[in-house]
Amino acid sequence: MSGGSFYYPQKMGRALLAGMEEILSPNGMRHALKLGGLENMLQEQPVQKFPFESISALQTTLELIYGPHGGRGVALRAGRASFKYGLKEYGSMLGLTESAFRLLALPNKLHAGARAFAELFNKHTDQIVRVTEGENQIIWQIERCPLCWGRAAEEPICHLAVGLIQEALYWVSGGKVFNVEETECRAAGGATCKIVIDKTPLT
Numbered sequence: 001m002s003g004g005s006f007y008y009p010q011k012m013g014r015a016l017l018a019g020m021e022e023i024l025s026p027n028g029m030r031h032a033l034k035l036g037g038l039e040n041m042l043q044e045q046p047v048q049k050f051p052f053e054s055i056s057a058l059q060t061t062l063e064l065i066y067g068p069h070g071g072r073g074v075a076l077r078a079g080r081a082s083f084k085y086g087l088k089e090y091g092s093m094l095g096l097t098e099s100a101f102r103l104l105a106l107p108n109k110l111h112a113g114a115r116a117f118a119e120l121f122n123k124h125t126d127q128i129v130r131v132t133e134g135e136n137q138i139i140w141q142i143e144r145c146p147l148c149w150g151r152a153a154e155e156p157i158c159h160l161a162v163g164l165i166q167e168a169l170y171w172v173s174g175g176k177v178f179n180v181e182e183t184e185c186r187a188a189g190g191a192t193c194k195i196v197i198d199k200t201p202l203t
């Protein structure tokens with residue numbers, strides 16, 4: 001399958017790489033990119049856009065290096081670490097760093113934050129996200145997902161997205177932890193990559 005026509009823009013791709021590098025170390029990152037045949041994503045390369053197939057390959061490479069279980073853990077941590085780099089690039093544009101947002105009550109923050117983040121992906125990348133809300137849950141559905149692009153798996157594998165969402169919730173809520181779970185994944189036969197977020201924090 002070709003991902004040649006769908007991309008993350010430079011800023012989004014760089015935020016993801018910066019988060020990964022924070023977890024892997026610069027040397028570990030170089031090793032991973034070389035192993036994955038992704039040398040064109042090295043920091044010194046002036047990459048303008050990141051094809052979905054390369055983003056998917058990043059996660060596959062983590063699984064090669066650390067094994068399926070270890071790779072999942074590293075991808076979750078890398079996703080969490082990526083959030084602050086993304087926020088630096090996009091936070092003020094989204095209005096999420098303004099006091100009007102920070103003063104909202106938690107349920108309203110979760111609502112507004114989920115909408116704003118989904119819009120960011122929908123407007124500025126080729127990733128398509130649809131957010132729906134139940135009484136107790138927010139459903140984040142990735143309809144065109146770069147993380148599992150072109151892959152087949154036994155179970156959901158979009159761990160970078162789960163980590164990113166965990167950290168976004170932590171930031172939005174001022175330090176609370178929420179249950180976030182990918183319950184369906186395109187790679188595992190799902191219609192979308194479906195990430196279910198409990199609205200009530202664990203802590």
Ligand SMILES: [Zn+2]
Pocket residue numbers: 142145146147148149157158185186187193
């Ligand atoms: Zn996916």
